[in-house]
Amino acid sequence: MTETAKPRRLTPKGRATRNRIIEAATELVARHGVAGTGIDEVRAAAGVSGSQLYHYFDSKQALIRAVITRQADAALDAGEPRIGALDSFEALRAWADAAIERQLENECRGDCSLGSLAGELSTSDEESRTDIADGFLRWKALILNGLQAMRDRGELRADTDLDELSFALLTALQGGVLLSQTIRHIQPLEASMNAALAYVRSFAPGARSPGSG
Template sequence: MPTSAGHRLTPKGRATRERIVAAAAALMFDRGVAGTSTEDVRAAAGVSSSQLYHYFENKQQLVRAVIAHQTEAVLAAQEPLLSRLDSLPALQAWRDLIVDLQRQRHCVGGCPIGSLASELADADPEARQDLAAGFARWGSAIRDGLAAMRDRGELREEADPERLALATLTALQGGLLMTQTSRSTAPLEAALDMSLDAIRVMAPQH
C-alpha cells in the first residue's frame, strides 16, 4: 500500500496509516466530515502532523480512505451471510442480522456509507464515485444471490436480479435513515420485509 508520496509502506507504516484512518472514520461517523478537522484526527490517532501528512496530503485524500474503510467494515459485518444470499431463508437471516445490528447500536448513526453519501455526494465528485462503487459492491452481492436463485428455478425467469437487488438496497438505506431518526427498528423491518415479499412473489407458483 503506497503513501501519498507513492512509497510502499512498511508493516509499521501500514499500522500507523490504518490507525489514522480508523480514528478519522470514528470521528466522521460521530461528527460528520465537516465537523471533523485533521487536527481532531491527529489527536485521536496519537500521531504528529508530519506523520498525518506523510500518509495523506490533504483532508480529501483522508476522506477517500475513510470511505474505503467504512465500505469494508459494513460489508464485513454482514459476512458470511452476504456472500450466500441465494435462498429465501438466507435472505431472511441477512434481514434479521441487519435489524439486530441496529438494535445493538440503539439505532444510532445510521449507515456509515449512507451517512458519508448524504454529506459528500453533491460536494465531492471523487468521493461520490467511491461511495457509488461501495454501494455497487453491496448491491452486487444481493444480485448474485438472486441470480443464483433464478438459475436454479427458485425465481421465475422474468425475475430481474439487478432490479430486485437495487430495490432491496434502496429500501435498506431508507429504512436505516428512518430508523436512525425514530430510534426504532420498525421502519427498517418494514422496508426489508416489503423487499423480501417482492422477491417471494417472483417464486414459481406450483
C-alpha cells in the same frame, strides 16, 4: 500523495499506522460528521504526529476517501450485515435480521456508514460521491450474484428482473436505516426489509405475481 496517486508500498508498521488513522477518522465522523471532523482531532485520536498523518494522507479529502473505501468494504467483514452470499431466502432473511440487530444495538443512532457519508458528501464533493456510488454498486453486484444463483437453481422464476430486485433490496436497507436513525425507532427498517423480502419471494415459482389481485 493523494489516494488516487500511485500507492506507495508500506511496511507492516506503516500499514498499522495508516489503519489506525483511518479507524480514528471513522469513529470521529460517526460522532461529528465529516464537516465536524478536523485533521487535528484525527491526529490526536490516532496518536500520531502531523507529519505522520500527512505522510499517508496529504489532505482531509484523501483521508475521507480512505474512510469511504473502508466502509464500503465493511459489509463484507465478519460481524457486519453481510452481503457476500445472499443466495437463498434464508440468507436474505439472516442479512435483514443482522442489519436490524445492528441498529438495535446502536439504538438507531447515526454512524459512519456509506449512507450517512452519501447524505453529507454526495452533493458537495464529486470525487467522494463517485467513491460512495462505486461502493454501493459493489454491494448491489454481490446481491445480484446471490439472486442469480437462486434463479439458476429455479428458486426464482426465469423472467425475474435481478437488477430490479437487487436495487430494491439495497434501497430497502439504506432507506430503512436512514429513517430509523432519523426517528430513533427500528420500525422503518423492519418494515422496509420485510416488504423487500416479500417482494423477492413473490418471484418464486408458483407465488402470486407482483401486482396481481
